[in-house]
Amino acid sequence: MIETMLMISLIIFGVAIAITLIRVVIGPSLPDRVISLDMIGVQIVSSLAIISIILKTQAFLEVILVLAILAFISTIAFSKHIERGVIIERKRDS
Template identity: 35%
Template sequence: MNLFLNIVFIIAIVGMAIAMGIASYRIIRGPTLHDKIVALDAFGVMLMATIGIFSVLLDTSYLIVVIMLIGMLGAIGTIAMAKFLEKGWVIDIDRDSDE
């Protein structure tokens, strides 16, 4: 790769590191649980983007599986937390109800 492309990748990685630091602060110090969940979801997306940048830099396609796994776990986690905030539980154990 040429020098210009390497500089662009370095700037992208530094930018993602700064954004992940800000999201980490919001995860730890968020005023409400909703803010923490949104920041955690954004952190997952930024982590996927950072791994994608490293995948291009290393010229490998094996990291796409890791990106997909993080995406699936992030989506399932966000849905589970949203259901917990709405109803107070994630999995309904009562199977005898008519609903």
């Protein structure tokens, strides 16, 4: 019963990722695309967690953690780029 529910949830996450990917492609503005990319990252992390439960292993936990951190950092970098146009500021002393 639980395995069936987990498989159904994986299918639903797959559909959600496909719909979100469509939003990335046809998003009306750049902030919409950034939010969609962040949402895809969260959905992939959730899918990996479900796969880890199905396979009864803890091998994916490090991958989940690294992927979540990379998704968060990339969202911050995209947001800063949209706001200022520069991701890393270098202050030069004259």
